[in-house]
Amino acid sequence: xxxxxxxxxxxxxxxxxxxxEILENNSLTHMVAFHAQQAIEKSMKxxxxxxxxxxxxxxxxxxxxxxxxxxxxxxxDTDAFIxxxxxxxxxxxxxxxxxxxxxxxxxxxxxxFDKIARKIVTSIFDYLK
Numbered sequence: 001x002x003x004x005x006x007x008x009x010x011x012x013x014x015x016x017x018x019x020x021e022i023l024e025n026n027s028l029t030h031m032v033a034f035h036a037q038q039a040i041e042k043s044m045k046x047x048x049x050x051x052x053x054x055x056x057x058x059x060x061x062x063x064x065x066x067x068x069x070x071x072x073x074x075x076x077d078t079d080a081f082i083x084x085x086x087x088x089x090x091x092x093x094x095x096x097x098x099x100x101x102x103x104x105x106x107x108x109x110x111x112x113f114d115k116i117a118r119k120i121v122t123s124i125f126d127y128l129k
Contacts, residue, residue, distance in 0.1 A: 001050060001128045008046035009128070012121050015039035019114050032110035033087040036117035037061060040084065043124040044068055050128050061085045072127050074120055080112050087113075 001009075015035040022028040022035075037059070044064040048055050051071060056063065062085050065074070087105060105113070 005046040005050040005128060008042045008049055009121070009125055012039040012042035012046070012124075015042065016118060016121060019117065023110060023114055026107055029105045029107060029110040030087070033084060033105050033113050036113035037084050037087070039117040040064075040120050043121045046128060047071055047124055072124065074123060076116055076119060077112070080116055083109070084113050084116060 015038045018035045019032050019039070022031055040061050041059055041064060044061065044067070045055050047068045048064075051068075053067065056067070058064065062082065065081075083105075
């Protein structure tokens, strides 16, 4: 694996480590969404780096997924994946735009986001090693 691809994956793993630390805190479920999105984004950029593709300046994991689809495909719940993508900005800023219809993500949502991120990061790591 190329050095820069490994660096992207290590950064993704750091986000997963943060999730591990905060997952059981009900007041930080929005931050779980943020770090899940970041882990997914960084691991997808690792694939692009390894394949010597241009790394776009985007945080949109839907766009990134399309870019790496010819290399690796994920069997994940598409609706939850889209939610992780949509919640990304609002987990960083105190607004109500993009929150789930019922408000801030609940603990059940946070657990789903964590599972999606771990599945994608692990799949990408296995693919690249």
